[in-house]
Amino acid sequence: MQIRVVTDQPWDVDTEVLAVPVSTDDEMPEPLAELDRRLGGDLTEYRRVGELNGKAHIAALLRGTEMGAGWVLGMGIGERDKFDRVQAVRLGASIERRLGGRSVSRLAVWLPAQLGSSAGLDTAGLVELVTRGVVEGEHEPAAIYRDSVDSAPPRLDELTLVVTGGDPSVLTAAASRGQTIGAGANRVRGLAQRAANDVSPEVLADEATTLGNECGLDVEIIGPERAAEMGMGMFLAVGKGSDNPPRFIVLRSRAAVAGQKDGKGRLLAFVGKGVTFDSGGISIKGAERMEEMKMDKTGACTVINAIATVARLAPDLPLMAVAPAVENMPGPHSTRPGDVVRGLNGKVVEIQNTDAEGRLILGDALTYAEQQGATHLVDVATLTGAVERAYGKLITGAFGAPQDWYEEVASAGARQGERYWQVPLVDEYRADMDSWYADFNNTGGTEGTLVKSGLFLREFVTRPWAHLDIGGSAYLRKATPWAPRGATGVTHATLVELALSGASSSDGDGSRPS
């Protein structure tokens, strides 16, 4: 897709569909009023009858008259003063999805001057987020295994962002960054939703290898024999019940291999849970919605693609991604409740519940990342069902220590329109995880299970660390105006933003002007 940013008046843009944000606010400022006049007052009339009332994601397609565009898509954005970064991404995505089933190859989105200014969003930020939204809107999970899909969002050849002013090279770079980040998120989604009979740990490792090679990353895949020699007892305990052998995936940028640090003096490591299917193991899950557990590899898909996206934007930035991949199955070789294993950091763990498997593989992965020199860690995991019960599908539960590192991660997320809410790490709950035989158990009763999942992981880190639990936010069970049901790609943009915040201009063009 060709992307261009222009400063023409919206009616002068030559395109098939011109998308126009419409708010619930009554007055119609220029140049929207001029657009309305050229449409013979249709915007006013559509508002009067309630067809295009400005409510968020309510949209109408109008024939374009006296203008370069063949059609005008009015898209509701709610109250103009409440338009923020979350809404900016959704604006782009809902425009693209509203055009599902239509034959459109050239789209323009008009971004009026004040849009987002109440949220402190400048034109470059707006262009980046809306572009990312349009690209993310193109993702169609129904097409993963089908040859053709009805009402699929259109494949665009050209996207034009129409703005009122600004430095053209900065705006073009912002659009291109949005496009690259959106494409990365779509790759996360495509991979995360592939079935468990298609993507085994080995296939996930192959996908990571292909992507890593494409992006100039160093790829290392550790199999079970080497993992055993190294002492990854927790990682190995989870994959034992499956015929599909585990793979411990490690990607590094060349600068990381060379031992360099980023502009903030850090070697950042992304760690992602890669359970290609979570049956629960011997502590088997109930049958209800077990099919969703093919998506228990989403954290791994996220970190693999996030490092690839960063490599495209800032190829010289030091960065590492670690993705332990296993299939959690019951069988004669499975780990049993009560089994005791030793993790890579030497701690001894009693596995009371084989369904609390994510924390086991992540524990060893976090230790490994530190052993490899990571100074700052962020892990992403569909770790608990509890986080979905607490926060639902639109907020990611997050933990971290020390607090300033947590805040750095969450604010990178906020800049990309991704929402987090912090869960406290309450030391007193740790006693519920005491074991008779081991240093601690992998679970501890029915209370505060979300907090305890974080306390478990904390046993395996000694450096600044944040944990993003996407158990709720990783996938939607029903479609919204801005996304289909299925994987969301959430946290990919946060990780990319966080890494780029450590880029200096010599690392590539990923660093931000301000």
Ligand code: BES
């Ligand atoms: N992968 C699941 C968590 C999950 C469940 C994510 C549903 C998304 C939707 C995880 O491995 C798990 O089974 N967690 C258990 C932990 C419990 C046994 C302490 C849970 O949340 O029930």
Ligand code: MN
């Ligand atoms: Mn589980």
Ligand code: ZN
């Ligand atoms: Zn799991």
